[in-house]
Amino acid sequence: MITKTGEQGLQMAELTINADDVRNALNEFAASYEPGNAERVEVGRVTAASDGIARVEGLPSVMANELLRFEDGTLGLAQNLDVREIGVIILGDFTGIEEGQEVHRTGEILSVPVGDAFLGRVVDPLGQPIDDLGEIKAETTRALELQAPGVTQRKSVHEPMQTGLKAIDAMIPIGRGQRQLIIGDRQTGKTAIAVDTIINQKANWASGDVSKQVRCVYVGVGQKASTIAAVRQTLEDHGALEYTTIVASPASDPAGFKYLAPYAGSAIGQHWMYGGKHVLVIFDDLSKQAEAYRAVSLLLRRPPGREAYPGDVFYLHSRLLERCAKLSDELGAGSMTGLPIVETKANDVSAYIPTNVISITDGQIFLQSDLFNANQRPAVDVGVSVSRVGGAAQVKSMKKVSGTLKLDLAQYRDMQAFAMFASDLDAASRQQLTRGARLMELLKQASTRRSRSRTRLSPSGPVRRATWTTFRLRMSAVSSPSSWSTSSTSPPS
Structure with a gap:
């Protein structure tokens, strides 16, 4: 009850609390309370x-x-x-x-949307389209941090992954489910090899055979936006964009996006792999992802280690690349092949990130800047490059034809370095140098100029015979490998 009294022009209120009113209000509130509707919010x-x-x-x-x-x-x-x-x-x-x-x-x-609707599209690391072609209807979502297949869930690499490049398919073969590193200095053709490999899958995609088709994912990390746009245009011009997804995190993106981009591309590929399909994932490049992760870790005040990288930078790449595998028949026999790219400085493969990734992968394709400047394309240094498991997946006819080709080229490179300081060479050495120079010319191949196994077999066959030393190389024949016949028993003339 409230009463008002007046004293010297002032009013003062007196509040009287009734215990029954308080009790009734509390009972009414308790009766209306429903525990099921309560929600705890942090x-x-x-x-x-x-x-x-x-x-x-x-x-x-x-x-x-x-x-x-x-x-x-x-x-x-x-x-x-x-x-x-x-x-x-x-x-x-x-x-x-x-x-x-x-x-x-x-x-x-954190997860990313996945599905076949992503083929032919350009997305950011969160799976959102950035190509102005409308929204993407995803089939489902997949966590970025997902456990790699276990030992019992895998199968040995035994199916070839053709790149369309003679130098690689003959001497450094790649199999489905393999992790093959592409390493070299800047501007030595690393991205060109990856793009050529994607374009070479066009015939398999056109066949309509699921066992042959390869879905591709290109992950551009820290690249210029114009470079990623050029890659997309190249794929579109050659009809390869329809089976390719591009995950783009250009240099203008925050470090967090560049750190997550490879995991997003891997998650998109894993969706198809566990669906029994074959996938090729290009990580271009992991050295820029490591730099982004270093920036994020330093901002999070994590203790730095060698070259200011955090202590778990090895795990950063190992948990990513271990997802590439050839699955067992019980899981659908799908595969995901990884082609990570790492940039070196002054051909130094002993730096921190290159040695880490080399130890994780199943081999490396080393691109030499000296070869690139000498107009040798692709500039593959066969003496340093190796494929540890791809030999089991190489086409038998290619393995038979290539034979000692890699050894011959390695010996030629050694002899070439020795010949620079020798005033006089014996006939055998001069013959080896001449033969090696012809081999190098044979392996030259312009970018986006694919060569199928059928046309690659014949020129390498005569290479192993003595008649090859008397063959006068004609540049027109070398530049047109499609004109060589697989049934010919002598070198092109």
Whole structure:
């Protein structure tokens, strides 16, 4: 009850509390309470945000790699789970995120949409289209951090993955499910080999045979946007875009996107692999992903190691490349072949990232800048390049024809270096140099100029015979491998 009294022009209210009224109100509230409608919500707050990284307090139950949603709708990825704070990679524009803003959990682990609708499209590391061709209807989603196939789930590599390049298919064969590194200095043709390999799958795709068709994923990390656009245009011009998905994270993207892009491409490929199909994934290139991961780790205040890389940089690439495999028959016999690309500086393969990736992969194709400058395309250094498991998948006829070709070229390179300082050479050495020069001319091949196994077999056959030393090379014949007949028993003349 409220009463009012007047004294010297002032009014004063007196409040009288009735215990029965309070009791009735509490009973009414208790009767209306329904436990099933109660919801527990964790809300965090931004304590700092800069350079694509945010620090958040107040989310004690957050999971590793869980998606978080900031107040302006931007997504973030939970990384560092400290006692009081969470280190978050901001997946988007971080300019609108300020200290004190609320952060909410989504309860979802970072995943990417997958499906056949992604063929012929260009997407970002989150699976969103960036080619202005409309939305993509995904079949399902797949987590980016997914366990690689186990030992019992795998099968040995035994099926060939033809690249269309004579130098590689003859001396450094690649099999389906293999991880073959392409390594070399900048501007030595690394991307060209990868793109040629994608284009060479066109005939298999046109056959309509699922056992022959190869779906391709090109992951461009840290490349110029114009370079990625040029790759897309090349694939489209040669009719290869219809079976290819491009995951693009250009140099202008935040470091977090460049770190996640290879995992997104791998997840898209794994969807097809576990569906019993064959996949080829190009990672162009992993050295830029490692640099992006180094930047993210330093911003998250993780302790640096050699060359300022974090201690788990080896695991960064091993858990990615181990997903490439040839699955057992029980799992559908699908495969995912990985062609990671790593850039070296001054042909130094003993640097930190190159040695890491070399130890993870099943072989490497080393591109020499000296060969590239000498107009040898592809500039493959056969003395350093090796394929550890591809020999079991090489076409038998190609294996028989190529024979000692790799050894002969390695000896030629050694003899060539020796001949630079020798004033006089014996007849056998001069013969070996002449023969090696002709072999090098035979292996020259212009970019996007594919050569099928059928046309590659005949020129290598005579190479092993003594008559090859008396053959006068004609450049017109060398530049047109499709004109060589597989039934001929003598070199082209």
